[in-house]
Amino acid sequence: MKSDVAAFRRMERHLLGSAQEANYLVDLSNVVRDTALGGGSPRALQRLRLVLRALRESTGDQEVTVHAIADNSLLHPRHDGEFPDPEEGALLREWRDRGLIAAIAKADPDLLDHAKEFGSRVISGDYFKGHRGEHPWIQGDREHFLRPERRDGGAVRLVLRDMRVFADREVSREGERDALKARNLLDFRGRPRSDVLGRSWRCPRPGCNPGPAIQGGKVVCRSHRTLLTDTGPRRRRIQLKIFVDGTCHAWENLTERPDGQDREILLGRNHLARIEECHLSEERRRGISRQHLMLLCSRGVLRVLDTSRVGCRIRTLRPGGEPTPWKPLPRLDTGAGGGPGERLPRAFGPDDEIEMVPGIVLRRSGQRWPEERAEGVRARPPRRPRGGDELTEPG
Numbered sequence: 001m002k003s004d005v006a007a008f009r010r011m012e013r014h015l016l017g018s019a020q021e022a023n024y025l026v027d028l029s030n031v032v033r034d035t036a037l038g039g040g041s042p043r044a045l046q047r048l049r050l051v052l053r054a055l056r057e058s059t060g061d062q063e064v065t066v067h068a069i070a071d072n073s074l075l076h077p078r079h080d081g082e083f084p085d086p087e088e089g090a091l092l093r094e095w096r097d098r099g100l101i102a103a104i105a106k107a108d109p110d111l112l113d114h115a116k117e118f119g120s121r122v123i124s125g126d127y128f129k130g131h132r133g134e135h136p137w138i139q140g141d142r143e144h145f146l147r148p149e150r151r152d153g154g155a156v157r158l159v160l161r162d163m164r165v166f167a168d169r170e171v172s173r174e175g176e177r178d179a180l181k182a183r184n185l186l187d188f189r190g191r192p193r194s195d196v197l198g199r200s201w202r203c204p205r206p207g208c209n210p211g212p213a214i215q216g217g218k219v220v221c222r223s224h225r226t227l228l229t230d231t232g233p234r235r236r237r238i239q240l241k242i243f244v245d246g247t248c249h250a251w252e253n254l255t256e257r258p259d260g261q262d263r264e265i266l267l268g269r270n271h272l273a274r275i276e277e278c279h280l281s282e283e284r285r286r287g288i289s290r291q292h293l294m295l296l297c298s299r300g301v302l303r304v305l306d307t308s309r310v311g312c313r314i315r316t317l318r319p320g321g322e323p324t325p326w327k328p329l330p331r332l333d334t335g336a337g338g339g340p341g342e343r344l345p346r347a348f349g350p351d352d353e354i355e356m357v358p359g360i361v362l363r364r365s366g367q368r369w370p371e372e373r374a375e376g377v378r379a380r381p382p383r384r385p386r387g388g389d390e391l392t393e394p395g
Contacts, residue, residue, distance in 0.1 A: 003085035008045050014052050014065055017099040019114040022067035024055065024146075027111055027124030028101060029074045034125055037150050042082040043074070045091070050156040051123060051148050058158055066123070067114070069107040070096075106182065109134075115144055123148065123158065129166050130174035133248055140165045167319040168241070169350045169366030176367040183213035183222055197369040201228040238297050239365035242272065249275045253370045254297045261298060266307065268292040272360075280360075287357045294332055296345055302364065303345035304354065305332045314346060314354045329354065 080089035145161040203210035211222040242250040306329035
């Protein structure tokens with residue numbers, strides 16, 4: 001089937017290579033792949049044409065301009081057969097070469113950076129859940145995102161979106177999924193490759209704490225692209241996020257014991273040392289005790305006791321609703337009868353947050369596979385690729 005390439009070329013007057021000068025931002029990969037906008041093919045430039053027509057109608061500006069950003073994968077020649085006409089893929093590459101559109105490894109970060117810097121609206125059907133840690137302004141935004149919707153008769157309209165407020169664990173989990181996808185660590189069903197992520201790895205480069213990636217069917221270091229050595233199973237980790245005045249500035253990974261028994265971890269002032277003084281002053285830092293909280297982790301369950309001088313409190317963040325009232329954490333030195341040394345720890349669940357001192361909050365991450373190297377979670381060694389080549393360097 002031949003496309004009307006001449007009609008697509010007439011869209012060029014609306015395409016600007018500069019985000020600062022354009023009236024709107026377009027998530028080009030999302031629009032071109034959105035089959036709900038019409039057409040049976042996985043990709044189609046006609047969808048961009050319908051979006052631009054809707055933009056002209058809604059603004060009344062016949063010369064409205066957009067800065068469109070695509071993932072590199074949208075333009076790769078191997079996907080030309082997914083367009084109604086392979087010439088559409090070639091036209092996208094021509095636009096990129098002429099500077100009419102931008103194409104980078106991952107479009108989302110640039111789209112959101114531009115939206116934040118210039119206040120431009122983004123045309124996309126994506127909720128950008130995995131980017132809300134870096135861009136908390138997206139939570140609950142109702143001004144900066146437009147979703148294309150197909151109307152009866154085939155025309156498209158642009159609808160101002162409520163981006164909703166997603167629970168912190170959902171944001172963490174989606175961000176982890178995006179990171180794993182970039183490292184080819186999702187299987188064909190979109191699930192994390194536990195056969196790789198459940199193992200511990202060693203990089204031949206001295207001092208490297210490797211994050212594995214798959215390249216050419218083999219496990220390599222994400223930083224150095226060298227083959228990694230499988231050093232056995234890794235223990236499960238629970239990741240905590242440390243927020244200062246609403247922004248996450250540090251992470252802490254708690255490694256479980258291999259025998260499944262409780263592991264006690266004392267968290268305090270030293271764990272905040274990595275937070276720069278511009279975000280956390282020395283005076284506020286000293287408000288945290290050296291041993292502020294006792295954390296007990298085992299089998300994915302986390303419990304907590306207050307060991308601070310000032311007292312900590314906990315509440316639950318209910319998705320889509322108001323948080324529960326703050327409650328004091330049980331202290332290490334008191335129990336049900338007030339006797340010293342009794343320990344009745346409080347569960348620290350995925351939707352809970354602990355206020356260590358005013359403005360400094362601890363939450364659990366939704367990540368299942370924190371990137372720092374660990375040992376644990378029993379997993380079988382990865383299967384060898386076809387052809388019998390070794391997947392990793394010999395141990």
